[in-house]
Amino acid sequence: MKHLDEYRDPALARRLLGELRATATRPWTVMEVCGGQTHTIVRQGIDELLPAGMRMIHGPGCPVCVTPLEIIDKALAIAARPEVIFTSYGDMLRVPGTSGDLVGLKARGADVRVVYSPLDAVRIARENPEREVVFLAVGFETTAPANAMAVLDAAKTGVTNFSVLVSHVLVPPAITTLLEAPDNQVRAFLAAGHVCAVMGWTEYEPIADHYGVPIVVTGFEPLDLLEGILMAVRQLETGRAVVENQYVRAVRRTGNTAARDAVAQVFRVTDRKWRGIGEIPASGLALDPAFAGFDADRRFATGDIVTRESPACIAGEILRGTRLPTDCQAYGTACTPRTPLGAPMVSSEGTCAAFHNAGRGLELR
């Protein structure tokens, strides 16, 4: 396994910061789309060392945060059924639905299990033929291939007691929506390296061209981010707006063809509601009709879900990058990782959790 020290070298970091300060002549605003990048930036304090006036805006790239409340409520309804083994990545367990979360449901007796891969959920289905095993298939382009593989595996091996509750989202339509917003302040984007490792960056090229916005495909280590920011600022300072790749060790322009093929086979593009943002056309993936038998939403008629968001939560504005967690009246008081009002305070990739875990603004409360 490749080790990490070379991407965390303090001397190199200082040199990149020096170059950034020498390059930036204006207070540019750059958005990192991905929640994993947000956590590195906040945890390492990269945003606090940027040139004066320059700002990082934290984007909507936390898959847990943008999963609609309706899906969480459907997950709770399905997981509560006695015949169901409900499986999910750990992060989803504490996301608040309208009336509780999966952790609480588990404590009250529901069979909720954390898995590390959707293929584990298929294995559980195989081992428990008398039960219904459901996997909560959320996330961006990064998690879609493994979920597609799980469905293909279940179909191929005749596992009929397995289904997926799908709420995948896609990054490029979200970037376009942010750029179209009247209050948009973003002048350049850092695109998520792992998304591009799957999908490549061809979809980003027309966006960079049409909106005149630099997009830099960037990794997740401190030096990746510093270099990505520097590459974006260099473009801004010279009036260029193209897609560049900082994450050359992992990403090719065309992405991972096999992964894309699996996704294309199992899913089709659909309109999707994003929690806190609203509906974005053609921004999600749903199961292709050929795999409708694996659709948990169909298999377990959950009825009309009535959702209620906390009125105190400004998650929508945080996810769109127009306000910071520290702008929220509930931040650090009513809303903490212990008692989250909104998803960005729950997930390890959420902006509010990143701020809270790093102690941002808490001394003021």
Next chain:
Amino acid sequence: MTSPAGLAGPACPMPSAETERVLLGHGSGGQLMTELLTDVITAELGTGEPLEDAAVVGVGGVDTVFTTDGFVVTPRFFPGGDIGSLAVHGTINDLAMRGAIPVALSLAYIIEEGLPIAELRRITRSAAAAAAAAGVEIATGDTKVVGRGAADGLYVTTTGIGLRPEGARPSAAGGRPGDVVVLSGPIGLHGTAILSAREGLGFEAEIASDSRPLHRLVAAMLAAGGTGVHTLRDPTRGGLASALNELASASGTGIEITEADVPVPRPVAAACELLGLDPMHVANEGCLLGLLAPESARDVLRAMRALPEGVDATVIGEVTDGPAGRVSARTLIGSTRIVDVLIGEQLPRIC
């Protein structure tokens, strides 16, 4: 509604965290566990804050140190140890963190119907060997069997008793501004070894638990530093981050560490990176934190490094004059951040 406009809709009940039932996270060593202890258990018992690893009880004018601990680890056998040796080491270490020389242990089993006798024999043999190697007697015990499904194979409870020599008074509340923060060895090995063994993640060849007794290391530290050894703590559940926060809170000080100085073995760093974990929140079973008077630090470090369990001992930070309870870390690129306690579990329960 999930649109931004919908967020300003009519008032509604907050999505409340589960407060009526015990969650797995209540056993994590994080904030939930602290709440369970302070709001429920010590509140009902009427005892003080559960700050220490072991209690000091005066018996006939001698400082007798007393502790008890339960072990529910899954799997029961893991790289670097098993539930039997872990139970012995864990209890010896809790005694040692108060400066005690361990004298005797009890060993109690709750066994689920169906456990192979050969496995119970192997675990008991391991516990006996661990106690013998540490020079501690297993003097008493108990055995109960419960029906299939009522327990997860085997739960072990150990109680330990030790004697504290005069002079040594390490306590969680002993930290003073200016104290040197030392760590006896690398972090994250136990938690990642358990997780890898449990989930079949494939790191087993590279990572073994650091489970081992630390009483000889503590004796050497106290011999070299005497009353200059203000505080000792083994950062088990909740990891280094929880232990530092507990010590800062207990002593009403701040603690500032330098992230680059915290030793994280490369395989642990790689496993944590892969799983999205923070090594500072991962459990340990064979290292300790010390808060040392600055004038004692050099001698204590030299004594630590002379023993195998302290050969990698290193300074990771210092105690500051506040704010009380605040633990901060200087990041790799020179910024500063807060080191917080986990809310609930980061990993499935480990020990």
